[in-house]
Amino acid sequence: MYRHLEHLLAERVLECLQRRYPEASLPRVVVEQPPKVELGDFEIPMFPFAKPLRSAPLKIAEIIRAEVGAIEGIAEM
Numbered sequence: 001m002y003r004h005l006e007h008l009l010a011e012r013v014l015e016c017l018q019r020r021y022p023e024a025s026l027p028r029v030v031v032e033q034p035p036k037v038e039l040g041d042f043e044i045p046m047f048p049f050a051k052p053l054r055s056a057p058l059k060i061a062e063i064i065r066a067e068v069g070a071i072e073g074i075a076e077m
Contacts (some may be wrong), residue, residue, distance in 0.1 A: 001039075005073050006031045009042055017049065017060075024052050042074075048065050 010029040017026055030054040034043045044064075046057035053060060065077045 005071075006042065008071060009044070009074065012068050013044060013064055016064055019054070020063060020067065021053050026052060059067055 010031050014026065014029045017024070029044060030048075032043050034040055034047065046060045048054075049060050050057050068077065069075075
């Protein structure tokens with residue numbers, strides 16, 4: 001189930017960014033485990049997206065959080 005959620009999360013993030021930035025050449029979405037358990041179950045580094053999207057990593061993360069919507073099996077982003 002864990003791998004399924006990782007894949008689903010990466011897929012939804014990529015879809016969101018492709019819709020928002022259709023002309024951008026996007027790197028692969030990498031889902032990792034955070035260094036501390038209290039930070040959650042998944043993390044996606046935003047730095048690889050900063051240059052191709054010409055935007056700050058925090059701004060990209062905020063866009064993803066606002067536009068991806070609910071994902072079954074993931075409580076919150």
